[in-house]
Amino acid sequence: xxxxxxxxxxxxxxxxxxxxxxxxxxxxxxxxxxxxxxxxxxxxxxxxxxxxxxxxxxxxxxxxxxxxxxxxxxxxxxxxxxxxxxxxxxxxxxxxxxxxxxxxxxxxxxxxxxxxxxxxxxxxxxxxxxxxxxxxxxxxxxxxxxxxxxxxxxxxxxxxxxxxxxxxxxxxxxxxxxxxxxxxxxxxxxxxxxxxxxxx
Numbered sequence: 001x002x003x004x005x006x007x008x009x010x011x012x013x014x015x016x017x018x019x020x021x022x023x024x025x026x027x028x029x030x031x032x033x034x035x036x037x038x039x040x041x042x043x044x045x046x047x048x049x050x051x052x053x054x055x056x057x058x059x060x061x062x063x064x065x066x067x068x069x070x071x072x073x074x075x076x077x078x079x080x081x082x083x084x085x086x087x088x089x090x091x092x093x094x095x096x097x098x099x100x101x102x103x104x105x106x107x108x109x110x111x112x113x114x115x116x117x118x119x120x121x122x123x124x125x126x127x128x129x130x131x132x133x134x135x136x137x138x139x140x141x142x143x144x145x146x147x148x149x150x151x152x153x154x155x156x157x158x159x160x161x162x163x164x165x166x167x168x169x170x171x172x173x174x175x176x177x178x179x180x181x182x183x184x185x186x187x188x189x190x191x192x193x194x195x196x197x198x199x200x
Contacts, residue, residue: 014131020099027092
């Protein structure tokens, strides 16, 4: 049962989520993808209300509606300015939303009873294994055998992403999800666009 939970949690969180985001960034800027991802709290709160019976306040609904209108206006501007056209931007939006929903499903699972009864470290480790295997299968099917990178900067970046930005970050985030619920935990995603827009 634990492996099944880890698989069902790991594939959306570590394979679908990231691949949808990477695909979206071929069609819209990473800054706009980050803006949509900042709204992770909306599906997290909605799904937590539906499946976990966690309360959603009117103020949250109103604030989320205003934020969604603002993001919608950003995408209208992107459609007007994009040389590729409206269909490219709409595809980028759709892929981003698919990524957000994949992450949200995994977040809700973390707050569910069966997952909360299991240690974060083991469920996370196995979830990452199953997510990595799904990524490997997709990459091999889509692009063929891997090309081994020899640059030191690449390997240092890979170690940072694997240890600090994934294993440690997700371990801490899942602890927050279990403590305060997926809706409130997703407030941390609001800082992402600030960093992403600056880098973008």
